Amino acid sequence: MWCRSHFVLEGLVRVFNKVTVSPVQNFSQTACKNTVVVERWWQVPLAKEGRPPRLHPRRHRIYKLVEDTKHRPPEKLELILTQTVPKFGGRGDTVMVKKSVGRNKLLAEGLAVYPSPENKQMFEEERKMLEGSLEGRRQTSTGELTVKLLKSCHLEVGLRNNVRYELTKEIVCRCFLRRLGMFVPPHALKLPEEPITRWGEYWCEVTVNRLDTVRVPMSVVNFEKPRTRSRKRWQALYGKPEPEESAQPESERPAKDP
Numbered sequence: 001m002w003c004r005s006h007f008v009l010e011g012l013v014r015v016f017n018k019v020t021v022s023p024v025q026n027f028s029q030t031a032c033k034n035t036v037v038v039e040r041w042w043q044v045p046l047a048k049e050g051r052p053p054r055l056h057p058r059r060h061r062i063y064k065l066v067e068d069t070k071h072r073p074p075e076k077l078e079l080i081l082t083q084t085v086p087k088f089g090g091r092g093d094t095v096m097v098k099k100s101v102g103r104n105k106l107l108a109e110g111l112a113v114y115p116s117p118e119n120k121q122m123f124e125e126e127r128k129m130l131e132g133s134l135e136g137r138r139q140t141s142t143g144e145l146t147v148k149l150l151k152s153c154h155l156e157v158g159l160r161n162n163v164r165y166e167l168t169k170e171i172v173c174r175c176f177l178r179r180l181g182m183f184v185p186p187h188a189l190k191l192p193e194e195p196i197t198r199w200g201e202y203w204c205e206v207t208v209n210r211l212d213t214v215r216v217p218m219s220v221v222n223f224e225k226p227r228t229r230s231r232k233r234w235q236a237l238y239g240k241p242e243p244e245e246s247a248q249p250e251s252e253r254p255a256k257d258p
Contacts, residue, residue, distance in 0.1 A: 034070040038063040077102040079112035080119055089141045092123040143209045146182075150206055150214040153180055158223030159199065167196035167220065172204055196220060 041062040047053040055061075076096040084090045085106070088097070094115060097106065106112035113119050139147070157167065157175045169186040176184045190205040190213075199220050207213045224232075 034068070036065065036069070037067040039066055040064075074099070078115050079106055080115050080123055081106070081112050083111060084138065084141070084144075085111050086144075087141065090138050092127055093141075139209060139211050143211070146208050147212045147214055149182075150208070150216055153182075153216055155179060155204065155216055155218045157218060157220050159220055160223045164197070167191070172218070 040060060041064050042056070042059045044053050044055060044060055077099045078094065078096055079102050081089050081091055081093050081095060088106075089095050095112075102112065107114075155172070155175060156179060157172060159165075159167065169189050169191060172189060172191065173184050173186055176182050184206055188207045190207070192202060192204075196202055199222065202218045202220060203215050204218050205213050205215050
């Protein structure tokens with residue numbers, strides 16, 4: 001019996017040595033470090049003052065699971081950007097990113113630093129120095145995306161031909177919101193000095209955060225109802241008019257005589 005156990009033990013040691021000595025391993029030997037929160041099923045009674053609590057040898061060793069931390073959502077990494085990074089922010093912004101993105105991209109390329117008290121104080125002093133001057137201000141990340149979107153936009157404004165009126169900032173702002181889905185306040189919009197009262201090609205300027213100004217081409221055309229515009233679009237795509245829906249459903253139509 002002892003010989004068999006001895007041979008089995010030697011075999012296990014031999015296999016273990018082969019695995020540990022091999023330079024290429026197919027599995028990790030580091031245990032997964034997770035935390036499990038448990039609580040006693042039976043509460044421990046209070047002991048007298050100055051004495052340790054008396055634990056039952058079996059009852060007070062029964063626990064119930066409260067939480068397994070491996071099921072928690074992954075925690076984000078807090079960093080301070082040292083320069084403007086697209087889709088993240090500008091210099092001095094505090095961002096929360098995935099740990100893999102923060103360690104493999106931002107920290108590795110020198111684009112961010114850890115939010116230590118020294119780094120926070122340094123960027124706070126820099127922000128206070130540049131707060132009063134307009135030249136020192138930088139465009140935010142969302143502002144840069146807005147500027148990029150405005151450069152590729154073309155606005156179309158509809159005017160009726162049977163009513164005589166002048167195109168105003170409020171009308172153009174509503175067209176920005178309706179056609180392009182962008183909210184443009186009137187104070188950030190600039191129109192040509194000549195009043196716009198007829199159809200044609202014009203322009204308008206939009207200022208983003210009082211820093212960048214983009215000139216957007218604007219076409220003033222005849223106003224068309226959404227149904228008419230849909231029919232023209234259908235005809236341009238398929239080369240035939242859009243089929244009209246019947247006014248009455250088939251169930252309400254009078255039956256034909258046999």
